[in-house]
Amino acid sequence: MFKKILIANRGEIACRVMATAKKLGIKTVAVYSDADARAKHVAMADEAFRIGPAPVSESYLKADKIIEACKLSGAEAVHPGYGFLSENPDFVDALDRAGIAFIGPSASSIRAMGLKDAAKALMEKAGVPVVPGYHGENQDADFLKEQADRIGYPVLIKARAGGGGKGMRRVDDPKDFADALKGAQREGEASFGDGRVLIEKYLTKPRHIEIQVFGDSHGNAVHLFERDCSLQRRHQKVIEEAPAPGMPVEMRRAMGEAAVTAAKAIDYSGAGTIEFIADVSEGLRPDRFYFMEMNTRLQVEHPVTELITGEDLVEWQLRVASGETLPKRQEDLSFNGWAFEARLYAEDAPKGFLPAIGTLEHLALPEDSARVDSGVRSGDEITPYYDPMIAKVIVHGPTRQAALGKLLASLEATEVAGCVTNAGFLAALCRHEGFAAGDVDTGLIDRDLTQLIEEPSIPVDAIALAALTALGLTRPASGNDPFDTLAGWRIWSASRQYALLEIAGERRDVEVHALGHQRFAVQLEEGSREYALVKVEGGAITYDCDGHRARAVVVEDRKGLTVFLGGHAFPVALPDTLSADEEAGGAGDQLIAPMPGLVKVLNAKAGEAVTKDQPLVILEAMKMEHTLKAPRDGVIGEVLVAEGEQVTDGTVLLALAEEADAAA
Ligand code: ADP
Ligand code: ADP
Numbered sequence: 001m002f003k004k005i006l007i008a009n010r011g012e013i014a015c016r017v018m019a020t021a022k023k024l025g026i027k028t029v030a031v032y033s034d035a036d037a038r039a040k041h042v043a044m045a046d047e048a049f050r051i052g053p054a055p056v057s058e059s060y061l062k063a064d065k066i067i068e069a070c071k072l073s074g075a076e077a078v079h080p081g082y083g084f085l086s087e088n089p090d091f092v093d094a095l096d097r098a099g100i101a102f103i104g105p106s107a108s109s110i111r112a113m114g115l116k117d118a119a120k121a122l123m124e125k126a127g128v129p130v131v132p133g134y135h136g137e138n139q140d141a142d143f144l145k146e147q148a149d150r151i152g153y154p155v156l157i158k159a160r161a162g163g164g165g166k167g168m169r170r171v172d173d174p175k176d177f178a179d180a181l182k183g184a185q186r187e188g189e190a191s192f193g194d195g196r197v198l199i200e201k202y203l204t205k206p207r208h209i210e211i212q213v214f215g216d217s218h219g220n221a222v223h224l225f226e227r228d229c230s231l232q233r234r235h236q237k238v239i240e241e242a243p244a245p246g247m248p249v250e251m252r253r254a255m256g257e258a259a260v261t262a263a264k265a266i267d268y269s270g271a272g273t274i275e276f277i278a279d280v281s282e283g284l285r286p287d288r289f290y291f292m293e294m295n296t297r298l299q300v301e302h303p304v305t306e307l308i309t310g311e312d313l314v315e316w317q318l319r320v321a322s323g324e325t326l327p328k329r330q331e332d333l334s335f336n337g338w339a340f341e342a343r344l345y346a347e348d349a350p351k352g353f354l355p356a357i358g359t360l361e362h363l364a365l366p367e368d369s370a371r372v373d374s375g376v377r378s379g380d381e382i383t384p385y386y387d388p389m390i391a392k393v394i395v396h397g398p399t400r401q402a403a404l405g406k407l408l409a410s411l412e413a414t415e416v417a418g419c420v421t422n423a424g425f426l427a428a429l430c431r432h433e434g435f436a437a438g439d440v441d442t443g444l445i446d447r448d449l450t451q452l453i454e455e456p457s458i459p460v461d462a463i464a465l466a467a468l469t470a471l472g473l474t475r476p477a478s479g480n481d482p483f484d485t486l487a488g489w490r491i492w493s494a495s496r497q498y499a500l501l502e503i504a505g506e507r508r509d510v511e512v513h514a515l516g517h518q519r520f521a522v523q524l525e526e527g528s529r530e531y532a533l534v535k536v537e538g539g540a541i542t543y544d545c546d547g548h549r550a551r552a553v554v555v556e557d558r559k560g561l562t563v564f565l566g567g568h569a570f571p572v573a574l575p576d577t578l579s580a581d582e583e584a585g586g587a588g589d590q591l592i593a594p595m596p597g598l599v600k601v602l603n604a605k606a607g608e609a610v611t612k613d614q615p616l617v618i619l620e621a622m623k624m625e626h627t628l629k630a631p632r633d634g635v636i637g638e639v640l641v642a643e644g645e646q647v648t649d650g651t652v653l654l655a656l657a658e659e660a661d662a663a664a
């Protein structure tokens with residue numbers, strides 16, 4: 001076994017790998033960019049090396065810097081995590097030349113599976129069923145169109161080098177084919193430097209079911225059962241589970257065998273995933289699953305497999321890479337219970353899942369009820385440079401229902417302030433009836449999106465507690481000042497106080513009367529209610545109202561307050577009178593970049609009339625395109641940026657003319 005390894009990654013996966021290394025008594029070396037100098041993965045490692053500035057192309061993708069860090073530290077092997085260099089065969093070759101082991105498959109296995117078209121051809125030859133379509137050499141546009149016509153619509157055009165759901169276009173109507181082809185080629189070229197495509201029959205009721213495989217350098221290969229990753233948005237996984245709901249035993253066997261055949265066909269060593277798509281228009285059937293692609297690395301969702309099998313997949317990776325045989329044979333592997341993983345992201349689901357950035361001013365992850373794999377701590381920043389994942393929340397239960405209940409409870413106990421998250425969306429998914437019944441397919445999220453991103457309106461208790469906090473009435477007693485314990489009930493303080501709050505863009509004036517020790521009457525639009533604070537501990541407030549005892553957490557950050565109540569987070573802004581007046585005049589008159597990015601498309605000229613929600617700017621940030629729309633009807637006054645310009649967040653992109661000017 002290795003004595004010291006280097007982890008060529010960051011965030012949760014770097015921390016995850018180090019946890020197992022520590023367990024096995026292996027020393028760990030981290031690498032970091034300037035943006036990560038104080039990151040959790042650096043703090044966790046025994047030693048760490050700076051490899052460059054924040055952008056990944058200048059740091060985490062710099063193979064030579066990483067190899068240099070191995071030499072300086074004496075690390076014998078590199079764990080690549082996922083993403084970055086994990087599926088780069090040239091990196092594996094370079095390590096090989098330097099005499100450093102790669103904790104992953106051989107360069108030739110990675111090459112064999114690296115391109116979707118070649119991988120499909122290879123699997124077809126090995127007798128593994130593949131999605132019907134065209135995956136040949138000819139890239140002539142007319143020829144590809146003929147192939148699509150032959151396959152029959154809808155079809156899916158895929159960039160052969162694609163990954164992460166990018167470079168794909170669904171085509172329903174033959175007349176849209178040419179444009180879609182150009183789009184897929186453009187995205188493939190831009191993101192992966194390869195514009196070549198393949199065409200597949202688009203399955204209209206598919207489930208994404210993948211098999212975890214493992215091989216060693218002694219010719220053995222096993223599978224560790226399936227994961228269902230059908231809950232997706234824009235072809236990206238949102239919640240994963242294992243086993244797959246409703247999976248017939250004979251289908252599991254057939255898929256497991258096909259996956260092991262695939263692994264053996266390329267002499268696979270290490271952890272890999274064979275992704276299949278199942279046509280479930282007639283339910284799950286052993287003759288209706290097709291090879292989609294192989295990911296030659298550890299998968300983001302590997303923990304669900306760990307929880308049902310009781311195996312540590314990173315430990316398996318380390319053992320196999322150091323030359324040991326697989327820890328278990330196929331017949332010794334089994335699974336029990338059910339596991340789910342939810343990906344907690346800094347993103348704004350109601351705003352089209354716009355990635356968010358910000359400081360995690362308050363972060364309480366559900367470590368008591370779930371396994372939480374995270375690379376950030378309270379006070380850390382989500383930057384625009386990397387994937388905005390905050391944590392993976394992973395649970396296990398004896399049954400699917402029990403595990404899903406645990407996942408919901410864990411998400412409801414998750415508190416993040418300073419940055420919007422998809423926690424509410426994930427919790428809504430857990431409450432979704434179809435999902436709860438195991439009736440999943442890749443279209444579920446899109447079909448019920450409106451319901452899933454609906455934000456609950458703020459409860460009166462949350463408004464009241466926000467008002468009390470804003471007025472400084474919920475501060476715990478210091479114990480020194482006798483008057484402290486009488487917060488809000490000082491003889492010289494006004495018995496009547498007013499808090500000015502802004503909730504969902506609306507002003508709320510809240511009147512508070514101190515009634516006695518930790519007792520207040522709060523006058524709301526909904527009427528007057530009496531609150532007694534039973535216990536205040538940091539931001540956690542236990543209170544009585546109308547004979548009902550409840551608990552909420554109120555956190556203050558730079559932007560205002562966040563109230564966590566009943567499993568939901570409610571942001572409350574605290575406008576001061578001055579900025580309030582300014583804003584009232586200017587609201588909705590500007591289009592502001594919500595994050596740093598590149599102005600990809602600018603569809604606006606000064607003097608042009610626009611209607612509310614008309615798309616004006618496409619901003620590319622974090623490798624995704626975000627459409628920014630007109631905030632209201634009006635006329636464009638001024639355009640302040642140009643296409644191709646890099647902007648920081650908060651940059652005013654354009655301004656609408658004032659109503660009076662526009663009329664003139
Ligand atoms: P999977 O679930 O199949 O492992 P994902 O859909 O999570 O893959 O990610 C798609 C691609 O983006 C993969 O190539 C993965 O390695 C990469 N990726 C995902 N998350 C991160 C991350 N936090 N950092 C770097 N790369 C990532
Ligand atoms: P990536 O490399 O981006 O992960 P995949 O080929 O694995 O690309 O496909 C990603 C997702 O796109 C799948 O999980 C599935 O939801 C959807 N998808 C892929 N191929 C098809 C298809 N032929 N029909 C319907 N959906 C598909």
Ligand code: MG
Pocket residue numbers: 164275293
């Ligand atoms: Mg995939």
